[in-house]
Amino acid sequence: MLPTIAWRGRSVIMIDQRKLPGQEIYVRCRTYIQVAQAIEKMVVRGAPAIGIAAAYGLVLGTLALTAETGRSLDRDFEKVYKRLERTRPTARNLFWALERMRAVYERTRSEGLRVMRAALLDEARAIECEDAETNRAIGQHGQALLGDGWTVLTHCNAGALATAEYGTALGIIRAAVAAGKSIKVFADETRPFLQGARLTVWELDRDGIPVVLITDGMAGWFMRRGEIQAVVVGADRIARNGDTANKIGTYSLAVLAKENGVPFFVAAPMSTIDLTLPDGGGIPIEERNPDEVREVGGRLITVPYVEVRNPAFDVTPAAYITAIVTERGVHRPPYEKNLGGR
């Protein structure tokens, strides 16, 4: 299996996540505009994967730069940067990756295009490699939270496809299985984009990890019936106090988990944490195209002109989160104290 995103000869290759699992198609982006569009259209999605894609997108953008130095180089760089930055507003990792890339640009901009480009490519590769290592660490820390024989509910896809590889929430599940535990996964289908039905089921099936598909409205009922021992999800942005933006539906799961005494775990790299935000109130929530709700797989399911709301994320207050797992370990409340410091 190719990784989710790969740099291959002056282009970025991505598996088209809109087409899975029906078709395994790879898309080649040769320009930063193509990368930006791939992020917007969700060819690639998942907070860490978006960050990696944007980093490589920036490399592609600098390949087309012509001004050698000075203000016109800065202006051209800024244009590429801004285009990639405005693709999706919620995931912290996008901005985090772009900021890392900008620091390298600023360090090398006076050394000529060749040096600068090589340094940027190295940095993008580092972001990708570190993410893979980070996920292994998240998996190791987090797997200790899961008991042998547990059924674990997950929402959306926080797996290999959302990251460089291995995954955050699914990384914890993979590590638990690798540690010899018998784990069964309930996957919410996750309307409207169906990341659960399409991506999480596909990933876990390929790994031979038992997975059961349910619709989003069923999760609470299975918690109530005692069939789920833990919930593990990813994150798109985590505020200093632990409030967590993640795929729409996550907040509901957290409330239902608390009501039923089921532990609720968030798995994310440190790059998802936004220390500039005191709480989740300041996290921008993307509202996407209403046709995502009106249609499934391009086919209309309702009255064509019906009004729709389509927030792609919600914010789960920290009070509902049992622990946040990063590459540094398992963080417990109060998150303000146990998460923020470096």
Added chain:
Amino acid sequence: MLPTIAWRGRSVIMIDQRKLPGQEIYVRCRTYIQVAQAIEKMVVRGAPAIGIAAAYGLVLGTLALTAETGRSLDRDFEKVYKRLERTRPTARNLFWALERMRAVYERTRSEGLRVMRAALLDEARAIECEDAETNRAIGQHGQALLGDGWTVLTHCNAGALATAEYGTALGIIRAAVAAGKSIKVFADETRPFLQGARLTVWELDRDGIPVVLITDGMAGWFMRRGEIQAVVVGADRIARNGDTANKIGTYSLAVLAKENGVPFFVAAPMSTIDLTLPDGGGIPIEERNPDEVREVGGRLITVPYVEVRNPAFDVTPAAYITAIVTERGVHRPPYEKNLGGR
């Protein structure tokens, strides 16, 4: 608009609810087997509508009876009865309607086929007419619970299409609008069968009542944001203590409503109440075909062989229900005392 179900010249006409809103197709059932299959395949659905369909189905079944009287008549009647009874297990109204029909059969069985058939047809028509009146009464009682300018969330379809006409949950909304209140409806799409996206949106749009379609995972987030002032749902079976079986996802909405201080109302005719059950633990929950979850509109959305759970209903404990509205009025807890007596 034709009613949901109509008796027309020795046959039952139903609008095919699997095809809405894309196509308005009417199905004609000439035999009780066709009616039973229409209920099973959800050509017709909704607890009161299923009861009406079964009653007319029984009439069709008696049209084919040949034995004039005695034990062989009873045996033939029983065969028809049992076939209709085993179509769907959860909705109380199915059994309630069949029991009413059986009482008429027993009263008239010795008077000859012609008399018996006429009496059964009268009874089925009465069940249909009374349901329409019942819904108007539910609407009148329930509309007082909704404030002017409120946004009301509903789940699945408890509208005209789920009943003879007017609807239970949507009946309350219609009555509030008729009383001059400005009401906006948020409709959960209600996977897997999409009754919200397909039926509730269609009904409300035809009535000119503002409706906004959301996915099931969004409802809790809109409650949290203060955008929803009440939840109103229908019911398939209500136990003596108020525990309520309704479309899967209802339990989750009730928990989220309570957590966010949003009133949660159940609307149903008395025929949905099952006084033989002390609580919801005894309500049989139908598990339907896994392909309903694997597919949307006949198209696969996941790995074809993935394991699926597909309970069609869940049970909301009475503690989460602010009030139950029947044709008799608004019933408040304790339901054991305020609901049961005749």
